[in-house]
Amino acid sequence: MKNNFGLAVTVITPILYLILFTHILIIYNYPFPVIAILLSIPCAIFFALVKFWPDVLHYKNSLLSTMCFYLLPFLFAINYTFDFAKPAVKKYWITNAYKHDFPSSTNEESGGYEYYFYITPANNMNNEDFLLQEKFKSTKLTVTEQVYYRFRKGNYFYIEKHRGLLGIGWTTYR
Secondary structure, eight states: OHHHHHHHHHHHHHHHHHHHHHHHHHHHTOOHHHHHHHHHHHHHHHHHHHHHOGGGGSGGGHHHHHHHHHHHHHHHHHHHHTOOSOOEEEEEEEEEEEEEEEEOSSTTSEEEEEEEEEEEEGGGGGOHHHHHOSSOOOEEEEEOHHHHHHOOTTOEEEEEEEOOTTSOOEEEEO
């Protein structure tokens, strides 16, 4: 019975890890390659432990075998939760919003979407010369689907850059 429990913990932990840590990393707005690397490091450590130390799957070692999955999410959660420093806030104006459709391998359905805004600093909005220009010099900003549907073209958009308690920066939008 004890060996089955250890095996169950060892099998379920990587699955829960992928779900939980992916959710935590969404806060940090990292690009996909960075998220993939951060998700794969503990998995590689775990599988190396299993390969080179077969006894790690036993009940008495199950906590040790799953520790590699707890460490990174714990550090990222502590960094986010206990960051009480005032963030650097910049005000922008959304000049345009786009949703780009990616084709799928089967030409019948969409392969997914990329959402982005074109933003310009809001302090330029008071300058008449700037408003008379035909083309704004806007910056393209890729955002998540949730952020895309919270804002529209013409809205003010605040970007808050947080330092993080452990120095791992993260960004929020309001």
